[in-house]
Amino acid sequence: MNTHFLPNPRRQPLTITGGDGCYVFDESGGRYLDLVSGLGVNALGHNHPRIAQAMRPDLIHTSGLYAHPFVEPLARELCRMSGLDRALFTNSGTEATEVALKLASCYARPRAHIVAIQGGFHGRSRGGLSVTGQATLREPFEPFSLPVTFVAPNEESALRAAFTPGTAAMICEPILGEGGVLPLTDTFLQLARELCTQHEALLVADECQTGLGRTGRHFAFQWAGIQPDIVTTAKPLAGGLPLGAVIFSHAVADRFPASAHGSTFAAGPLACRVALEFLQEMEALLPHISEVGEALRAALAQFGEVRGRGLMLGLPLPRPADPIVAAAREAGLLINCTQSTVLRFLPPYILTQEHVADAACILERVIQD
Ligand SMILES: Cc1ncc(COP(=O)(O)O)c(C=O)c1O
Numbered sequence: 001m002n003t004h005f006l007p008n009p010r011r012q013p014l015t016i017t018g019g020d021g022c023y024v025f026d027e028s029g030g031r032y033l034d035l036v037s038g039l040g041v042n043a044l045g046h047n048h049p050r051i052a053q054a055m056r057p058d059l060i061h062t063s064g065l066y067a068h069p070f071v072e073p074l075a076r077e078l079c080r081m082s083g084l085d086r087a088l089f090t091n092s093g094t095e096a097t098e099v100a101l102k103l104a105s106c107y108a109r110p111r112a113h114i115v116a117i118q119g120g121f122h123g124r125s126r127g128g129l130s131v132t133g134q135a136t137l138r139e140p141f142e143p144f145s146l147p148v149t150f151v152a153p154n155e156e157s158a159l160r161a162a163f164t165p166g167t168a169a170m171i172c173e174p175i176l177g178e179g180g181v182l183p184l185t186d187t188f189l190q191l192a193r194e195l196c197t198q199h200e201a202l203l204v205a206d207e208c209q210t211g212l213g214r215t216g217r218h219f220a221f222q223w224a225g226i227q228p229d230i231v232t233t234a235k236p237l238a239g240g241l242p243l244g245a246v247i248f249s250h251a252v253a254d255r256f257p258a259s260a261h262g263s264t265f266a267a268g269p270l271a272c273r274v275a276l277e278f279l280q281e282m283e284a285l286l287p288h289i290s291e292v293g294e295a296l297r298a299a300l301a302q303f304g305e306v307r308g309r310g311l312m313l314g315l316p317l318p319r320p321a322d323p324i325v326a327a328a329r330e331a332g333l334l335i336n337c338t339q340s341t342v343l344r345f346l347p348p349y350i351l352t353q354e355h356v357a358d359a360a361c362i363l364e365r366v367i368q369d
Contacts, residue, residue: 039346045348054277070276089267091266093209101146107255108168113168167201202252219233229248239278289349292311296311311345
């Protein structure tokens, strides 16, 4: 019972006291197969030996005033993986959105108009909400000053119509995560790239949920064969420590004034050291993610249409999904739902075929009931 802590957003009635691999444990020793992985953060599962080994206390924080040995190699790896040139670090995905919007504003000034996607999600700060296409999240905080046009996912003619001579950037998730695990098509993403180039606007790929291996590639935009100007990412980057990154081209960097963004905790040595270990493990797991993702997709297909890619899958149901999430939890399986009716699966990359079979067995019971 919390009298001082305000749980926000709503929580589930489960206290997690430990974790190992793909499992978490509760206060009374109950074991749960975890297909939520801290909303995509614990991508190597719990208590991964390489992450645990990297979490050393000898150098935890230096501030941005001083160099440390881990930040440049981490930035280099992220640039290599994304095809971009420079990286800045943040404490969260939301702050990464803020930085992307600041980069776009410096790049395109006086143009300020942004194109975003209906149902998209980019964080809960005022900047993040400005480009988030979900009325229930935005309405309590309206009005927003940023001029934004929201386009329905995959509506190509609406996308063409949304661009104006004042457009500075377009922001989108290659697969809408909080918006119901809804993939943007390759042709829609290719058109977005084309329109941004035509209008000298920046294409921002928000890969906070889709990035860093989740779909079986380094970043999900790579499936569409496009190159964004800015990529934001966060969730699994530092093995559970808070760390986000914004990666961008030289052209964008050149118009960003020195000291235009700063953050006391971001890019600390501990988070960066862990992130370097995470990236190496992730890269080795890419083929496995695609393979076990296909097995999970096949197992879920018996219940209906499965959306998403790799280990980011959604199962839309014809009814509210909350009772299924609750029944699965009681049966020892953690899953999550978005948009009320879509079951969402964001399991750790170390998931095995046996885990998939166990999960399918539980789901069969709870969905049929
Ligand atoms: C696509 C996307 N962007 C941004 C965010 C915000 O990230 P954070 O919660 O780390 O601030 C999220 C979080 O779920 C997300 O899924």
